[in-house]
Amino acid sequence: MDGKGKAAMTIEGNWLAGAMTKDFPDTAYKVVPLPEGPGGKGTMVFTNCWGVAAKSRHQTAAVDLINHLTSDSSQLEFAKAVGVMPAKTTLLEKYVAQNPESKAWADGTAYAQRPVSAPGMRQVMAEFDTSLAQLADSEPAKLLADLQKNGESVLGGSGR
Known part of the structure; x- marks a missing residue:
């Protein structure tokens, strides 16, 4: 989406919410699911991951950091700060309650495919x-x- 009101539609992931808030806060838009095709509903989803090197000298600290980054409170804070859904599906209901305009993205995780x-x-x-x-x-x-x-x-x- 160009944020300038020149696009009638775009297909984007939930990262669009943060980008629109940051770059085009006055542009109105609505998130809706993709139309169902012959194979049923479809969308894509991906996330990131954290890992710790097996031979890290700071393994305990790294694991502690990962535990913090993946905690419910951190995931919801990332969602608020960056404008993306939490990576934990257990938080989607709470996320949608806080971001009802993102319900279509959250609902799509039930049938989404990974890239x-x-x-x-x-x-x-x-x-x-x-x-x-x-x-x-x-x-x-x-x-x-x-x-x-x-x-x-x-x-x-x-x-x-």
Whole structure:
């Protein structure tokens, strides 16, 4: 979304909430679920993770930090400060109570798929992202066919 009122619709994740609050606080928008397709409801979700090196000299302190970062209070504070949903699904009800405008994103976690992270897919998705930027001058069917072909090439199957 460009925040300038020139887009009728965009497909974005919940990080949009924080960006809109920070960069375009006066732009009105509404979050709704994607329309259901032939395969049912669909959306994507991802999160981040923290890890501790097995040979870290500061393993106990690192684990303590991770426990703090993943605590309910920290997760809800991150949600408020950054504008993203908490990574813990156990907090979604509380998050929606505090952010009712984000209900569609929270509800989507029940049927969301994670991004494909197979080796080689990063390049396929980067090419697709680049082609999406040219959508006004392209045919959507060709963009999707290319994505399918390139994805199958990397994943080694017909996808059917």
